[in-house]
Amino acid sequence: MSSVTKAKSEPLADLNPRTTSYEFLGPPGAFLISFGVPFMTYLLYFGCSETSGGCPPSLPSIPDRLVAALSDKTFLVSLWDTEASLMYLAWYAFCVVAWAVLPGDWIEGVTMRTGEKKKYKINAFSTFLLAMGISSGYILRNGPESFTFIYKKWIGFVTASLVMSLVQAFYVYASSFRPGALLALGGNSGNFIYDWYIGRELNPSIGSLDIKSFNELRPGLILWVLVNISMVCEQAVRRGGFANVTDSMWLVLAFQTWYVADGLYNEPAIFTTMDITTDGFGFMLAVGDLCWVPFVYTLQARYLVFNQIELGPLRTAGVLGLNLLGYYIFRDANGEKNDFRNGRNPKNLKYFTTSTGSRLLTSGWWGRSRHPNYFGDLLMALAWSLPTGFETPITYFYVVYFAVLLVHRQRRDDENCEKKYGEDWETYKKLVPYRIIPYVY
Known part of the structure; x- marks a missing residue:
């Protein structure tokens, strides 16, 4: 099935004018944010975890810890975990396969500058339910300790998601130079760093799979809930079962699961948002969807694993x-x-x-x-x-x-x-x- 319903078109040169104004302070800002987002993701772990000595660790110890880490040749190597990377790749593949095989309606988005309307397959909520069913069955069969691997391999999963974000950002940037590509009005400045970061092409696709909306709704958003479930399992193991999990942890899981489920259930609403209609897809959205959402938004649940709070x-x-x-x-x-x-x-x-x-x-x-x-x-x-x-x-x-x-x-x-x-x-x-x-x- 074609992903685009054609109406009328104009000369492509007129549809892809040169971007004349910058956001995020232009190329310098894009460069700094491209390094800053991964740095902050790691920092939120090393600055708030039981392995680093607290949340935060004692302030006098931070400079020595930082110098020791940066001078240790094995530190950067320790950020990579092959097993976690293979798990993450399998998760992403699961999302792609679910998109392809699960039934779903095809709906039209807003009219683009070409006069065309792109078509999107609606089955994100079905993918969510399938993932929840499989993970719940796995935990019931094997116990909560079987699903604590996300907590234990946290840094490995973060690095894997960053690598996926980088690969996709370079791929969509390179593919945006093919003939006929419709560019985002804000991503055609001619500056590599800025366009790579902000997103040069408006709707990069592989066949009928729209990469931008797929990443926005599936791999990172559903993984957000799975990460929280792993945090609940880790706390359950430490406290002697699910019956002893703290009320604070259950609240965080319930609130964020409902938020994700609601967004996925109302999937058609996303196709009128600025992310879809206006912004290109580059490193900004890739790293936000795939890394920032599942590994920063779950900070509260991860904190509650080692600092267990009963609210009453x-x-x-x-x-x-x-x-x-x-x-x-x-x-x-x-x-x-x-x-x-x-x-x-x-x-x-x-x-x-x-x-x-x-x-x-x-x-x-x-x-x-x-x-x-x-x-x-x-x-x-x-x-x-x-x-x-x-x-x-x-x-x-x-x-x-x-x-x-x-x-x-x-x-x-x-x-x-x-x-x-x-x-x-x-x-x-x-x-x-x-x-x-x-x-x-």
């Missing part, structure tokens, strides 16, 4: 309530937007009509802020970290990082809307003045 009924109820509030805002706001985009308005929401005929919501959640779904996301992020207590700020890294990420996305979206709507956007901002948090920001 009251604190459990409070954290649960915060997460439910965040989820309600996130899902209800997205529901309002999706209904409105599809020509429905069951809540009879008010809207502002631009001179181009576009309609922008000005009541309901979208009247309280321009990105109320981000507000719900932030509340959930806080709820995921609260079970770790307040002994260390490191387990709240995700909340801080996610806030910065969402503010950056909000600013990018506002800039795009300003270009699209012109003076109408200024009028709209007066009607909806708050960006993310109602009455605050």
